[in-house]
Amino acid sequence: xxxxxxxxxxxxxxxxxxxxxxxxxxxxxxxxxxxxxxxxxxxxxxxxxxxxxxxxxxxxxxxxxxxxxxxxxxxxxxxxxxxxxxxxxxxxxxxxxxxxxxxxxxxxxxxxxxxxxxxxxxxxxxxxxxxxxxxxxxxxxxxxxxxxxxxxxxxxxxxxxxxxxxxxxxxxxxxxxxxxxxxxxxxxxxxxxxxxxxxxxxxxxxxxxxxxxxxxxxxxxxxxxxxxxxxxxxxxxxxxxxxxxxxxxxxxxxxxxxxxxxxxxxxxxxxxx
Ligand SMILES: [Zn+2]
Numbered sequence: 002x003x004x005x006x007x008x009x010x011x012x013x014x015x016x017x018x019x020x021x022x023x024x025x026x027x028x029x030x031x032x033x034x035x036x037x038x039x040x041x042x043x044x045x046x047x048x049x050x051x052x053x054x055x056x057x058x059x060x061x062x063x064x065x066x067x068x069x070x071x072x073x074x075x076x077x078x079x080x081x082x083x084x085x086x087x088x089x090x091x092x093x094x095x096x097x098x099x100x101x102x103x104x105x106x107x108x109x110x111x112x113x114x115x116x117x118x119x120x121x122x123x124x125x126x127x128x129x130x131x132x133x134x135x136x137x138x139x140x141x142x143x144x145x146x147x148x149x150x151x152x153x154x155x156x157x158x159x160x161x162x163x164x165x166x167x168x169x170x171x172x173x174x175x176x177x178x179x180x181x182x183x184x185x186x187x188x189x190x191x192x193x194x195x196x197x198x199x200x201x202x203x204x205x206x207x208x209x210x211x212x213x214x215x216x217x218x219x220x221x222x223x224x225x226x227x228x229x230x231x232x233x234x235x236x237x238x239x240x241x242x243x244x245x246x247x248x249x250x251x252x253x254x255x256x257x258x259x260x261x262x263x264x265x266x267x268x269x270x271x272x273x274x
Contacts, residue, residue: 002131009037016188024108034065055084059142060121061091069093088123115172117164119156137181148193150239158265178231190224210235
């Protein structure tokens with residue numbers, strides 16, 4: 002498996018990523034969230050462009066799907082069978098809408114579509130397995146960020162809890178959590194670390210996994226693909242709703258709040274930070 006991260010909209014503060022996911026022999030690729038053709042196309046070699054069999058969206062927001070038409074027009078000059086895979090027809094030019102847990106083959110790779118409605122109703126996380134090299138990865142769009150999660154634009158706190166902490170984790174399977182590298186839609190790790198330090202794990206030593214996460218984020222501009230799903234479970238507050246430190250941070254002094262109330266409050270605190 003090969004993953005190439007392409008920066009988009011960094012100059013305007015969007016800090017988006019487009020990803021080229023390629024099979025081990027590099028003959029088949031998916032181009033995930035290529036929203037900005039002017040930034041994506043120069044980053045691709047002719048060989049890479051010819052390998053692309055699908056333009057894929059994690060959700061319909063313009064900073065993820067806005068390049069579908071230009072990209073497919075450009076790629077279809079190389080070969081005709083370039084699909085557009087997305088969670089709904091709100092994405093331009095969509096030709097395939099996967100159902101929850103639908104599986105695609107991409108050369109030697111297997112991609113499982115995990116539908117995670119909340120940030121948008123059409124959000125999909127793509128979980129990729131390489132049986133040759135035992136590498137696993139997850140393209141999590143705006144559902145899961147390193148140290149955070151997406152805003153609840155089209156869903157509730159319950160929806161995010163179900164999507165993040167049930168559907169996603171079950172879809173990947175516990176034995177794969179330590180092997181699965183996370184590739185989110187944006188580079189938000191540093192800001193997420195600042196939030197966690199300010200409100201949750203306030204002192205070094207409160208959570209040593211978080212201390213390591215924070216250190217890495219403060220010394221690396223690009224963190225995508227570095228952390229695993231198991232890492233996230235150790236410090237991402239939105240995946241640790243039962244942690245007493247999280248309960249304390251949201252104001253649940255005796256640990257009696259429902260999970261969705263904790264999720265809701267965490268999201269509110271992050272939005273208003
Ligand atoms: Zn979005």
